[in-house]
Amino acid sequence: MRYKVFVTRSIPESARKKLEALYAVEMWDSENTPVPRGILETKIEEIDGLYCLLTETIDEELLSRSKNLKVVSNMAVGYNNIDITAASKRRISVTNTPGVLTETTADLTFSLLMATARRIVEASDYLREGQWQTWSPMQLTGQDIFGATIGIIGMGRIGEAVAKRAKGFDMRVLYHNRSRKPEVENHLGIEYADLQSLLKEADYVCVMTPLTPETKGLIGKDELSLMKNSAILINTARGGIVDENALYEALVDGTIWAAGLDVFDQEPVDLNHPLLTLPNVTTLPHIGSASIKTRTTMAELAAENLIEVLEGRTCKNVINSEPQRRV
Incomplete structure (x- = not known):
């Protein structure tokens, strides 16, 4: 059975195709509107991988709803939007995209x-x-x-x-x-x-x-x-x-x-x-990394991070390195 992945915003095609080649992917298809919290709460109950942005608050309450979640892949260097302690407690790996921006x-x-x-x-x-x-x-x-x-x-x-x-x-x-x-x-x-x-x-x-x-x-x-x-x-x-x-x-x-x-x-x-x-x-509206090349590279790296964790490979961008993967 293929893993289920939810992507919280429309991402570059090259990154989306990396995920779709391996998993059942559902994407909140909007450039400018964050996924509603209610939808995220519903989706997280059934997915194995979450691909998110800084606009999503991945907190204790949300993570407590997950049943099979193994990885939260954040398309950002910062990860203050994610409760790392709560993720680690549930052996959910959290990844980010350092270096490329x-x-x-x-x-x-x-x-x-x-x-x-x-x-x-x-x-x-x-x-x-x-x-x-x-x-x-x-x-x-x-x-x-x-x-x-x-x-x-x-x-x-x-x-x-x-x-x-x-x-x-x-x-x-x-x-x-x-x-x-x-x-x-x-x-x-x-x-x-x-x-x-x-x-x-x-x-x-x-x-x-x-x-x-x-x-x-x-x-x-x-x-x-x-x-x-x-x-x-x-x-x-x-x-x-x-x-x-x-x-x-x-x-x-x-x-x-x-x-x-x-x-x-x-x-x-x-x-x-x-x-x-x-x-x-x-x-400015938070455009620090907003070049076409860099944002595309970030999106692809976030996809690769998610894949590495789901496939059980070592991912160098795991923030909470101890859990690595929930089995």
Whole structure:
């Protein structure tokens, strides 16, 4: 009897065909609408493999409904949407897609930094709205990037890739990480700093750390107060790492100069969110890895991860490596 697999969103054909060649696959065929929770609750009772996105909350209550589920394959690097403890307790393997989106996300991070610093979106709107009447010396002036100091919080793969781009702009690179990385310091010519020193010295603070219980709310009122009033905060990691209320207040009262955000605590972000009212905030709809090549590769890797677990092969991308497989 073929395994049953449920895919929670329309995925690239190449990834779908990998699954359909082996299993009975049902897919929630929508590009822009998440699968309703009720449908997911029904499907999980009968499937062997779940292929999901960050938009799905795979919690204890949902997993408790499963009877045959062996693997949850998350098409993402992060997995804060999944209760790993609950999955492990039921010997359900959880996989992710690391590595393949590193360079693409680093490109987006640096693009967002540049767009925020030079007020690109604001300037484009200024022109399109017919406000450009003349040239003036201080019109839409922004912050310099070349030769500035960047502070990177979280020196994983993406953090390292951002550091490489920053060195191309002759920037001084500071980083803060759970553990120091001397080999990366030597290779890239970057400096380790404690969090307070990084916040005080950096012209650009880039949040690149995973969202965990330890990092939730890591950047709050106290941390923002340490930053320069000319500094810019960039977050392309997870929204919950930054206290959005504190960030709004810091931007309004001039504690910091601007922010560039690809992520929010609640996604999609409410259009009435206070941060969306500010001209010194550049916002994006969580597109860090959104290149055609990278998203296709992610989708294929998520399919391969699911297949490896169901076929009883060793999968290097299992997060909770102990369960490997429920029999």
